[in-house]
Amino acid sequence: MTNPSANHLSEDERQCAADGTLDAVSRARVDAHLGECRECAADVARLTALMNRIDDKRLSGSAATLAPVVEGLWPEIRRQIESTKVVALDSDETAARRWRLRVDPWVIGVAASVAAITALTVIQIVPRVVGSVAATGASAVAADSTLRFANDSVESYREEADRLMDDLQLQRAQLSPAAREAIDDDLKTVDLAIAELQAAVAHDPRNPALRAMLASSYRQKVDVLKKIPNAS
């Protein structure tokens, strides 16, 4: 690759010499040339200095300075993630009746979906999961792990829902009768779905898919409860 007309290194050779990507054979030849050619040596030295500076830049990850930036991005990411699962509710609505009109179809839809999915799961997924788990020891370990995570999610959302229910008891007096009625109806629907899934889990306690759906239902209850301050 050496330029025969000028006996200087080619651009490829200079760049690769600077960034250390020459193979052993080429390196020996290039090093020999650099020992004799001041012009090429100076150019490679400049490029090498640049590469060192680039290496410093690459390794100087400023996690601390970027932390506030990325911290501010998470709420929107979470919102988008959640919106893939849950229809977002309008947060600035004040009329209980309007709040109810928007929430009801969603809650009813969730309940219907959960019921349908539960039925399908019991019929189709359960035998596969049980069969898979029984098939190999490794599968059993993986299933145990998945089951544990799903259970953790159930407990996490259930605890949050319980805490929000406690808060609701304190807030009830401040809600209008219409709002209370609407909220009670919505919670009743979600609780019905939760009860159905709890029954399904009791029937098949080692089915991680059922537990994941139960966790999802608790999360939806949490979402409903978090919207209540906006309905008063």
Add this chain to the structure above:
Amino acid sequence: MRATRRVTTESPGMASRLDGAVALDDVVRRAQSGDVAAFETLYRAHAPAIYLLCHRMTRDEREARELTQDAFVRAWERLPSFRGDSAIGTWLHRLAVNVVLNRFRADRRRELTSLTDDLPAPRTAGSNLGADDRIDLDAAIGQLPNGARTVFVLHDLCGYSHDEIADMTGIAAGTARAQLWRARRALLSILAP
């Protein structure tokens, strides 16, 4: 003639909050099962590196924020398909690169293949800037034309090979190499005339 120049795709300390591969595997598995809290842990460990990548490729804070958000939303959507063939950080990084490149493809002004974009004017000896007040490397990178900057960031800062860059961007490996040489020469002229 060339050997591969492999560098890490993340800066030290960015992912070190997660102690050990076992803990990380645990978090990834929980996130894959739909645990948002686990995914948030992954986000906090890797978001600085992803944001830095997006910012270096776009040179625009607002766009870098948007792309970082897009990358993690897509990561959430695609996490179930993550098989652990690579480190989660590598997987996220590659996904983010694709998100940025897709944005570029949607914007025809950001052509990656052009080798004729105007390079920034080199600083002259009369610019009265000494060694102590040399322009910051990040600022210099920001002055590169889009194609050269993209290849430079992917190769020299992220550690992707020319073949990988060709695969990701759709440009020829030779073009990627030429863009890289061009970018480095331009940086030399900006930083130390």
